[in-house]
Amino acid sequence: MSNSDKLRSAAEQLGPDGLSDLRSRAAENFGTTGFPTTRMEDWKYTDLSIASDISVAALDDFRVDLPPSYEIPDIEAHWLIISNGSPQVGGLSAIDGVDIALLSEADVDLQFDLPLADLNLALLSDGLKLTVNAGVNVDKPVGLLFFDDADTDSLVSQGRVIIDVQKGASVQVIEFHTTRGDARKYANVFVDLNIEDNARVDYARLQARDLSAVQTARLSVAAGRDATLRHFALDTGGKLVRNDLVIDIAKTGADVEFNGLYLADAGQHVDNHTRVDHRVGPAHSKQEYRGIIKGRAVWNGKAVVHEGADGTDAQQANHNLLMSERAEINAKPELEIYAEDVKCSHGTTVGQLDENAVFYLRTRCLDEEQARRLMTHAFAMGVAHRCPIDACTTWVDSHVEDALNALVAEDAK
Amino acid sequence: MLDIKNLSASVGGAEILHDLSLSVGTGEVHAIMGPNGSGKSTLAQVIAGRDDYEVTGGSVTLDGEDLLDLDPEERAREGVFLGFQYPVEIPGVNNAYLLKAAVNAQRAHRGLDEIDAFEFLKLAKEKMALLGMDQKFLNRGVNEGFSGGEKKRNEILQMAMLEPRLAILDETDSGLDIDALKAVAHGVNALRSPERSIVLVTHYQRLLDYIQPDHVHVLSGGKIVRSGDKTLATELEERGYDWLKEAANG
């Protein structure tokens, strides 16, 4: 059987249900396109052949009925569990003011525009649709736990969540990625977030997969009139990680801020692509990503200010700390401006710890490793402190500290 | 206390200090003056352990112990303090956190328990009051966005917290207004004791009006070309350095 036949047959095994037609169309599409390759501008630095290998191996032994497995993170939230790509209906707790439905039972319009979205849909056992009702202020963060667990062979999981935040509502969302078990794992996750007029979303994407895991994740945001988004992304795990954050501003007054921290130890490859489309003005977007790198990282931040989007204010910054001579970063800010009266700025830095400062701290009795750790930590926390969800703060602080200690400890030798 | 014998040091292949000797007795205050670029900061940094400078000859001992063999942090824990001519900004590292980590690292070296948080705060506030420093500086990043004078006061605060055996203050008086100068002098004088030695690197007689030195040295062209008592400072103020440079060369 060819790989496309295997994909089609896997898609069929997942049905029949409300998604069957979509799956077979998506499988058809992916059969012709396949994975993005490094010949494509957007994928120049990130080679997905390892994701493809894991997928092919997983399709050889495709299982639709993996037992659910998960461990809730130590963060106070309404947790919704997606284990090995399957939403755990049994674990769905009711949340006041939020309607929760399975995608197979909801009436949704899913896009076919990207190969990875096709792959996602072709192999999607099911997804979730959350609707935060108009005017509701959800009491606790809503946590989406993407938990992959397999011990042997290869595991491919698809996650798909659609979140509709209706007019004037406000909600905090935690997208949490983690893994267990020794299998080679590839997760492909899509989240669509629609923030209606005057609504507010605080969002934290926390990725702590194991160091052999592969992830591609995409969050697409549509921001309504005077909508507010505060987004924070943390990547410490994964062997190969590619995140896309795509924000579309089609109504005036939107205020979006997105910040991120990525740690790439030796052997890790972490790629963050962000794109914000200012279609109208005035509106405000601001981003800052910071990276601490011993392995390899990519940051590509694109802001497009479309014709007529006058009064746009778009700022982007990316700062990288290279922790080894073999560390690599491809950092690229891209501003495309077709409007008038626009305030845009971008700044990218790549550097090492300031040796003057290391010496200064050592003359203040701190040993060299402590000095380096302190400075690296300060650099990381400079952006991690902007995580907009208080319930995550303790977890983020201690997780970042642990990850940095591991990274710096080897470094001082 | 501090014995420097025939010290030579270079940076980037150029020798900056030539065969320099200097002894600072316990309980003494010495002032080092000298033209720009003569090697004063180099000397201070070599004593503190900066490894950009290569020591090509000579020795530096503190109460008989070889300092050149120690890492900068070991020297600091042994009681060597360097007040930087240009204190370094360390964004995001909390000033109070650094003070406490410094005090604790030194206490650990002396076999003492960590300082109690309450005790630490009390001590820090006490020292800040002495220096006329607002407590809000505790919660700022280390020197982050501090004015020139604020940075210098912060150096003295660190010194006051660490209570060093040997303090080398590299132009701590530069860029200070009159009140700050008095506050800094007050901080230094408060530390003055029969067990401590202080080396002041300065360009101005003015500081020495507030902190009376026991000895004054002139460093020129990488060596000490003249030593005397505090009247030497007054003489330098009037005559400049040229006559000394000539004397040294001739």
Ligand SMILES: Nc1ncnc2c1ncn2[C@@H]1O[C@H](COP(=O)(O)OP(=O)(O)OP(=O)(O)O)[C@@H](O)[C@H]1O
């Ligand atoms: N990294 C370096 N490479 C080359 N030359 C250096 C380096 N660091 C210092 N020097 C030189 O060493 C000499 C002594 O510098 P130093 O900073 O010790 O002078 P100073 O006496 O403290 O002067 P000032 O009064 O201006 O502070 C100067 O000529 C300086 O340019």
Ligand SMILES: [Mg+2]
């Ligand atoms: Mg100097």
